[in-house]
Amino acid sequence: MTNPNDLENFQFKKNDTVSLRQFVYKEIREAIIKGHLEPGARLREVEISKQMNVSRGPIREAIRILEQEGLVISHPYRETVVVDLSEEEVIHLLVPTRRNFELFAAQKAVSVLTDDDFAYLDNIILNMQEASNQDDLDRLSDLDLKFHERIVERCVSPAMFRIWNSISGKLHARFLIQGYSHSSLQTVVEEHREMLQLIRSGDNERIEQHLQKHIK
Amino acid sequence: MTNPNDLENFQFKKNDTVSLRQFVYKEIREAIIKGHLEPGARLREVEISKQMNVSRGPIREAIRILEQEGLVISHPYRETVVVDLSEEEVIHLLVPTRRNFELFAAQKAVSVLTDDDFAYLDNIILNMQEASNQDDLDRLSDLDLKFHERIVERCVSPAMFRIWNSISGKLHARFLIQGYSHSSLQTVVEEHREMLQLIRSGDNERIEQHLQKHIK
DNA sequence: CATTTGTAGATTGTCAACAATCTATTTTGA
DNA sequence: TCAAAATAGATTGTTGACAATCTACAAATG
Structure with missing residues (x-):
């Protein structure tokens, strides 16, 4: 070569x-x-x-x-x-705000993301599958963050990305301590796979539905 | 004295x-x-x-x-x-997020705010009325900011207040340039008077309704 | 003449010394 | 003894000097 x-x-x-x-x-x-x-x-x-x-x-x-x-x-x-955040504020302020940002980003994504971006996201899914197979929670939640980070970063202005970043950082810190509430690691992988599929299709209606349950 | x-x-x-x-x-x-x-x-x-x-x-x-x-x-x-923000992001991200924060704060307010706080807010309304009478838009929008600032600051943790603060700052800068879309300054005063009344009553249902149209 | 290379000035990045403030402990005075 | 005042050590706040980097323009190169 x-x-x-x-x-x-x-x-x-x-x-x-x-x-x-x-x-x-x-x-x-x-x-x-x-x-x-x-x-x-x-x-x-x-x-x-x-x-x-x-x-x-x-x-x-x-x-x-x-x-x-x-x-x-x-x-x-x-x-x-x-800092230490109150559970109530996490649920009522951080979670819905993050959801709203990611919805906005995902709906713009189909017309913004390049082939490189999609390749990157596909690769993350692959790595997620691996992490899930190995029961590596740390790695999986790291990849989770990177997945959404890439989408939001590309579909939103730097000032808005900063807001998303600060929110997702706090959420990540919070849930790592509390422990994931997901039924299984495999579910996490599946949900992201579906999400990426929906973004590719550009079906904004179903993206919204998917994010609704995904966050919970 | x-x-x-x-x-x-x-x-x-x-x-x-x-x-x-x-x-x-x-x-x-x-x-x-x-x-x-x-x-x-x-x-x-x-x-x-x-x-x-x-x-x-x-x-x-x-x-x-x-x-x-x-x-x-x-x-x-x-x-x-x-920075310069896109109209789209202001409308889809900043406005609803701010609304959500202020709703959350207003609903806690009745059990958090002290007599001093209410006196302060009453006083702001008085000053708003004055500013409205004198057609002083600068002063009115300053009081507007201070009104909500006081409520959010008292009902939310410092970390959350920082987020609200950053958002409302950007919105303020934005709308000052664009000019207020309110039909009249008097309307602004009335809306805040009503809001304060609702907070005092602790009627969370109607607070939500009121904020819904207030933001628009 | 066009392109590259080399300056000079402006601006941001980093550092180490010094100043201001806080906390905890000791001292003082009744 | 007990409370107020003084003090010492630790920590954050501020400063001015120096270093690294960028931009724009001039000089060199072909």
Whole structure:
């Protein structure tokens, strides 16, 4: 396939290095969402600074993002801790809002997504099946997030994506702690497979019906 | 009323000084929401730094908050500009989400709000009436925001309030530019008066009905 | 002349030192 | 002894200097 003399087709890797605050933000966010930092856990700037070998500047900026995102709360001159959400608010505010965003995105999807996007989503389904077979809940819920993330990110403006992202992050953190209520992992895979099928067909009516039960 | 010898009742003013980032954040946010900074306007850290006489640290933190809030967008190493939202997203995502949040809050209000809160809200209605009489649209829409802000802030957790705040900020900025579609300023006042009445009565059924048409 | 390469200035990103504030503990004074 | 005041240590807030990156324009190259 790759010919050493064929320099025409050679490509250097894209520089994937982002800013340090981006790195710090993602790192802390993942720790919270995946449950490694539980509600109430304290974030100390100097401690994180030493662990990541980064000055406090970028760390403070990352904390401001996380705070606005609603994953941590800062008490001026005192401390910043990981938040704890009330069940009621999760059910009445976060869940329906997320549903509405994903419905909106899914209905635009057929005219927005490219072949690459669909290939990516197909691949996620494949990996979901694998994760389900291996009873790997962590991986499955990770793929779940990535599936919807891709659709929303492509069908909605950056500002709106930020809102969806903050909501789904909080939900993910919440349900990981509570444990999935799904009857089986296989059901999760099936539901996503159907969803992707409906998006491809562009049948907005049935997309709405499907999302209605999917969320529950 | 105030007796110079009556030192018992003397109170110093609360130290209202917040952190600089808070100050900078509010300042920029207001400029955007009130339309003094239009979509596409560029934010230069050094420029703001000089104008406010504050170092770039707090300004950068404020920008991170505004970015996560969705009012500005930063392109790494390039620039940060005030965002522009699509009409479609405003209608399908922001408006229903805000409505849902305010419905949730209003339904809890009767058992949460104190006499002080109700006094505050009554006072806002009075001021609204004044603003309406004087055809002062700016002041009216400011009071409108403050009215709902108070209710939501008291009936919902800080993390949820942040979401509502980010949404209502974007809507405010949007509609200020487009101009109010209300038939008259007096209608706005009436609707809020009725709303407050319904909240006092705790009639959740009618609150829902009222909010339904209020938003439109 | 068109394209690439190399600057200069502007702007954002990062850092380390210093200042302000809070908490917990100790000291003081009655 | 007990409450108020002072103090020390920890932590967050702010600053100014320096580094990295981008844009636009000038210079070089063919």
